[in-house]
Amino acid sequence: DTGVSQNPRHKITKRGQNVTFRCDPISEHNRLYWYRQTLGQGPEFLTYFQNEAQLEKSRLLSDRFSAERPKGSFSTLEIQRTEQGDSAMYLCASSLDTGAEAFFGQGTRLTVV
Amino acid sequence: GNSVTQMEGPVTLSEEAFLTINCTYTATGYPSLFWYVQYPGEGLQLLLKATKADDKGSNKGFEATYRKETTSFHLEKGSVQVSDSAVYFCALSQRTSGTYKYIFGTGTRLKVLA
Numbered sequence: 001d002t003g004v005s006q007n008p009r010h011k012i013t014k015r016g017q018n019v020t021f022r023c024d025p026i027s028e029h030n031r032l033y034w035y036r037q038t039l040g041q042g043p044e045f046l047t048y049f050q051n052e053a054q055l056e057k058s059r060l061l062s063d064r065f066s067a068e069r070p071k072g073s074f075s076t077l078e079i080q081r082t083e084q085g086d087s088a089m090y091l092c093a094s095s096l097d098t099g100a101e102a103f104f105g106q107g108t109r110l111t112v113v
Numbered sequence: 114g115n116s117v118t119q120m121e122g123p124v125t126l127s128e129e130a131f132l133t134i135n136c137t138y139t140a141t142g143y144p145s146l147f148w149y150v151q152y153p154g155e156g157l158q159l160l161l162k163a164t165k166a167d168d169k170g171s172n173k174g175f176e177a178t179y180r181k182e183t184t185s186f187h188l189e190k191g192s193v194q195v196s197d198s199a200v201y202f203c204a205l206s207q208r209t210s211g212t213y214k215y216i217f218g219t220g221t222r223l224k225v226l227a
Binding site for chain 1: 117145147149154155156157158159162164202204206213214215216217218219220
């Protein structure tokens with residue numbers, strides 16, 4: 001297994017456009033997380049899936065954000081009507097049900113101009 | 114709520130110097146504790162972990178001991194190299210409200226000079 005994969009690595013978009021990111025977790029991992037990281041800060045929790053069920057969403061996840069994990073495999077994070085404040089690194093991570101550590105992808109860097 | 118506090122950086126050291134990056138946490142019960150490392154433009158890589166009190170995690174010359182009595186998980190390395198220059202994040206995970214979540218500190222930038 002090659003680890004957690006995120007696409008695209010970089011995305012530049014104009015304010016007001018919609019963007020979608022994809023995350024492919026490690027294949028046997030049931031848990032999937034999305035985090036956001038801004039410059040000089042630690043990752044901030046956005047949302048969590050166990051299999052296909054979205055079990056928790058952060059207050060950071062406004063109604064412009066939506067995440068899915070159909071069939072409990074890959075996940076997508078969509079941001080509608082992007083704003084400049086959405087510019088950040090979006091990180092995906094996965095872990096086993098009984099495992100303690102999360103494995104992160106390389107992230108998608110979003111720049112809203 | 115649960116939280117992680119790290120010493121502020123940047124930390125600048127000469128090659129072969131001793132490294133300590135302090136990390137303390139606030140949590141109920143017994144969280145698992147981690148150190149992650151992030152290189153420029155990359156995601157986070159797990160460096161080491163400890164899942165119960167008095168456990169010592171170690172990897173690539175780095176060590177950290179889970180101290181329940183002081184709620185700390187300080188990262189140490191006896192002799193740093195230029196290639197260790199990166200940002201280091203302390204984190205905890207704990208089951209709260211039925212879900213596991215990872216909570217990170219703000220990170221400590223390490224710069225090692227040749």
